[in-house]
Amino acid sequence: AQSVTQLDSHVSVSEGTPVLLRCNYSSSYSPSLFWYVQHPNKGLQLLLKYTSAATLVKGINGFEAEFKKSETSFHLTKPSAHMSDAAEYFCVIFLDTGRRALTFGSGTRLQVQP
Amino acid sequence: DVKVTQSSRYLVKRTGEKVFLECVQDMDHENMFWYRQDPGLGLRLIYFSYDVKMKEKGDIPEGYSVSREKKERFSLILESASTNQTSMYLCASSLAETQYFGPGTRLLVL
Structure with missing residues (x-):
């Protein structure tokens, strides 16, 4: 079975410091992986996606993620946190097994302290 | 830009009522999905559809049904x-x- 595990339910950083949100995946195939962000009372927005091209993927708002097959990881990073980054982040794997559906991790809530 | 709209932002219903949640997309997408989101559980797939009049059960379909006429x-x-x-x-x-x-x-059932 294919799945993703987000290793931290909450992460707190200070404004201007780096952000690291961790995600490990499990897949029998070469996966498609995504990070989505959800701001309070807003819908889900696509941050970035990996679909077997470059292993370092750049997304919106200065975020990037690196696909590491040897570690089965897809961690999300940003060099310098901004207050507006406070939100919930979901690591997601795409199951192209006929269902074409996404499987979500449980989410990581990012707090940014002034 | 893709636009997906849902008929209500907030709903309050009573136990036993029949509830309809509507979703409309404007990009001629073939695939549509319904998820529910609960704290600590992420999003879980209820039902999905690949085409008009088609529907498939997701991971938690019990207590739900869907309709795709258009x-x-x-x-x-x-x-x-x-x-x-x-x-x-x-x-x-x-x-x-x-x-x-x-x-x-956001649905609240009392």
């Missing part, structure tokens, strides 16, 4: 609402692997 519209139906169906409901559409989400409907 390509742009996908409805989620709670036949007899129960308190454990209090949740945030999210609709999405896609052409390929990237899904685009609506703003969500």
